[in-house]
Amino acid sequence: MDDPSLQMPLPANERFDAVVLGAGISGLVAASILSSKGERTLIVDDYDHVGGNHMDWMSTEGYTFDVGSLIFQDDSPLLRHFPELLPLYVPIAPTWGRLNPQGRITAYPISVRDDIIAAGPFAMAWMGVSVLYARLFGQKMNNARDFARYWVGAYFLRRSGLETYMSRFYGIAPEKIDLDLARKRMGWISEHASIGNILKKLTRSKAAGTPTNRQLARPREGFSRLYDTAIQRLKGAGVSFRLSAAAQNIVKTDEGFELRLENGVVSTGRIISTIPIPQLERLCGFPSKSALDTITLITLYFSFAGHRGFAQSIIYNFSLDGAWKRLTVYSDFYGRVNDREYFAVEVVAGQVSTVAEAESDFRNHASSNSLFAGELTLAGSQILESAYPIYRQGAAQRAAEAVKSFRAFGIESMGRQGGFNYQPTARVSTVEVEAALGG
Numbered sequence: 516m517d518d519p520s521l522q523m524p525l526p527a528n529e530r531f532d533a534v535v536l537g538a539g540i541s542g543l544v545a546a547s548i549l550s551s552k553g554e555r556t557l558i559v560d561d562y563d564h565v566g567g568n569h570m571d572w573m574s575t576e577g578y579t580f581d582v583g584s585l586i587f588q589d590d591s592p593l594l595r596h597f598p599e600l601l602p603l604y605v606p607i608a609p610t611w612g613r614l615n616p617q618g619r620i621t622a623y624p625i626s627v628r629d630d631i632i633a634a635g636p637f638a639m640a641w642m643g644v645s646v647l648y649a650r651l652f653g654q655k656m657n658n659a660r661d662f663a664r665y666w667v668g669a670y671f672l673r674r675s676g677l678e679t680y681m682s683r684f685y686g687i688a689p690e691k692i693d694l695d696l697a698r699k700r701m702g703w704i705s706e707h708a709s710i711g712n713i714l715k716k717l718t719r720s721k722a723a724g725t726p727t728n729r730q731l732a733r734p735r736e737g738f739s740r741l742y743d744t745a746i747q748r749l750k751g752a753g754v755s756f757r758l759s760a761a762a763q764n765i766v767k768t769d770e771g772f773e774l775r776l777e778n779g780v781v782s783t784g785r786i787i788s789t790i791p792i793p794q795l796e797r798l799c800g801f802p803s804k805s806a807l808d809t810i811t812l813i814t815l816y817f818s819f820a821g822h823r824g825f826a827q828s829i830i831y832n833f834s835l836d837g838a839w840k841r842l843t844v845y846s847d848f849y850g851r852v853n854d855r856e857y858f859a860v861e862v863v864a865g866q867v868s869t870v871a872e873a874e875s876d877f878r879n880h881a882s883s884n885s886l887f888a889g890e891l892t893l894a895g896s897q898i899l900e901s902a903y904p905i906y907r908q909g910a911a912q913r914a915a916e917a918v919k920s921f922r923a924f925g926i927e928s929m930g931r932q933g934g935f936n937y938q939p940t941a942r943v944s945t946v947e948v949e950a951a952l953g954g
């Protein structure tokens with residue numbers, strides 16, 4: 516984002532109908548809805564770019580990676596707000612796989628053949644007994660582990676690597692994860708574990724499981740190429756931007772609010788916040804009661820020459836060890852550079868806390884599972900704080916109380932961070948903001 520006007524100080528005491536805090540997907544959609552209703556809107560973000568956690572990283576050699584793994588679809592409701600994004604995306608044909616605890620790259624999220632039948636008759640019998648026991652005696656659930664165990668049984672939960680993957684994914688042990696979140700967001704476990712679906716999987720053709728929409732990646736040049744068009748559309752609709760804004764505090768006034776930025780004060784009748792709840796508590800001068808934790812994501816960027824031990828572009832780590840969570844081979848989407856493949860590896864900070872530790876852990880684990888045979892070079896890395904909320908037990912309730920107290924103060928808080936909502940896709944973020952603002 517090279518437009519310096521997006522970071523310039525505002526004229527003294529400029530007034531807006533609405534200020535949107537955060538220029539991620541939720542903030543952009545909020546501004547699109549408000550401006551379409553004729554509200555003079557300002558978007559404020561601490562980052563120097565729009566798109567929030569949609570971030571990329573380019574190496575000097577020409578490799579191009581994302582923080583995490585970001586895949587979009589051509590039927591996303593986001594395109595209703597920003598139709599000019601569609602021709603800029605790169606159509607891709609990703610395939611997903613999973614490293615299971617037995618060291619095999621197999622189907623994601625579960626393979627009947629490799630995870631059940633290959634276990635042999637004795638283990639299969641144990642799986643059956645364990646599921647039966649869980650269904651009979653596991654109806655009283657307190658956390659995500661209880662939920663998953665009820666559906667697949669304790670034995671399969673551990674043997675399939677699902678339990679360790681849940682810890683990696685959510686950043687805490689499954690027995691500490693909120694049950695409501697599990698019920699809402701881990702429905703795929705119950706779907707895959709129902710007898711009817713297992714039978715269907717055994718009998719249906721492979722093509723039946725492939726998505727019907729088109730899968731897309733950001734342009735090779737990066738997210739700024741994509742979201743510059745969103746900026747232009749919003750500017751055309753009268754929306755102003757202040758990036759790198761360093762918001763200081765929010766004060767309630769007779770006419771609404773005053774928002775103090777490092778470079779001036781803005782007054783507004785309305786504030787929509789999509790920033791993390793603890794950040795908004797700080798800006799409003801509220802005591803930090805919510806005690807909400809977020810995950811810090813370390814992304815490692817590698818280039819590689821040699822033999823790759825798997826065909827899929829995205830691999831999830833379901834094995835019992837290794838701190839990494841997922842790897843994405845970007846050269847499958849954008850082509851090799853100097854005949855080298857390149858990929859990003861996501862690691863949730865916790866078990867490892869520095870880039871050096873994450874790299875060493877990944878190299879050892881990849882080598883012991885024969886993922887890469889050849890020359891692997893770390894091209895770079897990035898650490899992203901507040902990547903997503905940690906859904907500890909009780910956290911959703913504390914977040915709901917914080918959102919309620921913002922509302923009593925007059926601020927509408929929503930989005931992945933602002934609503935403490937598990938939003939796996941930009942599609943969900945869009946739909947939830949539309950529902951909140953009537954867009």
Ligand SMILES: Cc1cc2nc3c(=O)[nH]c(=O)nc-3n(C[C@H](O)[C@H](O)[C@H](O)COP(=O)(O)OP(=O)(O)OC[C@H]3O[C@@H](n4cnc5c(N)ncnc54)[C@H](O)[C@@H]3O)c2cc1C
Nearest residue numbers: 537539540541560561567568583585586790930931940941
């Ligand atoms: C690792 C990862 C992988 C993902 N993969 C996919 C995918 O494959 N496909 C997909 O569709 N979606 C994916 N998502 C989800 C999607 O990115 C989210 O749904 C969406 O980004 C949520 O947007 P948001 O605006 O609510 O939050 P965010 O993107 O977190 O935006 C919040 C904004 O608030 C700003 N902010 C924070 N504090 C302040 C402050 N004090 N003052 C001002 N601004 C502040 C931040 O700078 C940020 O720009 C992924 C997300 C992550 C983290």
